[in-house]
Amino acid sequence: MKKENVFDVTILGGSYAGLAAGMALGRALRKVLIIDAGNPCNRQTPYSHNFLTNDGKTPKEIAELARQEVKKYDSVSFIDGFATAGKMNSNGIVIQILSGETFLSRKLVIATGIKDLMPDIPGFAECWGKSVLHCPYCHGYEVRHQKTGIFANGDTAFELATLISNWTNDLTLYTNGKSTITAQQLLKLQEHKINIVEAEIERLENKAGYISNIVFSNGTSAQAKAIYTRLPFVQHSSIPQALGCELTPEGYLKIDSAHRTTVHGIYACGDNATRMRTVANAVAMGTTTGLMVNKDLIEEDF
DSSP, X not given: OOGGGEEEEEEEOOSHXXXXXXXXXXXXXXXXXXXXXXXXXTXXXXXXXXXXXXXXXXXXXXXXXXXXXHTTSTTEEEEESOEEEEEEETTEEEEEETTSOEEEEEEEEEOOOEEEXXXXXXXXXXXXXXXXXXXXXXXXXXXXXXXXXXXXXXXXXXXXXXXXXXXXXXXXEEOSSSOOOOXXXXXXXXXXXXXXXXXXXXXXXXXTTEEXXXXXXXXXXXXXXXXXXXXXXXXXXSHHHHTTOOBOTTSSBOOOTTXXXXXXXXXXXXXXXXXXXXXXXXXXXHHHXXXXXXXXXXXXXX
16 A cells, blocks of 8 residues: 555545544644545534534534644545445455455544434425524523424433423423323423324425424424424444444434544544444543544554
8 A cells, every 4th residue: 555545544424523533633743644525414504503613603614613723633534535445354454445446554533423213294494403402501502582393202311301491491292192191201301381293294385494483284284493303313324333333322422531432543533433322422432532542543653
């Protein structure tokens, strides 16, 4: 393999977690390659919040500034491309990109995020990240005290309703079919004046991703300013599992306190390894991962 294609660390994913790991490793004088396909999960989210010094900026603004800062470190290289395969050999981990070119590194950091699985409801995907929301800590302040829905059922619905009640008293639970809320949970919801609507949702009427009405299959409708939900997901990249990395029961990459996966030499950070899905947390995880990877390299070589 060409010398220029050999690195200390390859990072898959050049968003917040991957860039933070790259900065930490660049500052540790490591030769690093960041491979990024430019398709972040929050690409249509208009604003990012709860991140000190960057509150209210667009996700793209934050990512572009981060990339410029990481590029200042000469030992960090970037490739705009999609990683298609990975394999282990006696020298480390080989990553192949769509063009067929391969790269070898001693360590691999997976920062590829997750892919949300949207329900087959017209308007839902258009509203995702704008008025259909996953996190009140990221977006709740902006829709505080507004007419708000929960799109969920069962224990998940009850957990979300409990959480979101902190931001609004005008809250309705939309189960999109027969409710599986328990009798005890129902009493608690009624105590907080949270209604349950079981009618199936036909579509979300919206303008440029901002909800105006929830339209049901029975012909009725309801207004809402925002809807919170917790969508099912899959790992955005198949490479970690192909290399043998284990998942948690929830579907996240299984990591230890140093962000090592279950495969030696492979680490993970960001949305693919935690339920705490915020820009600030992705940056924190990425920085920690970079420090831990460098520590492991030092200890192996010393």
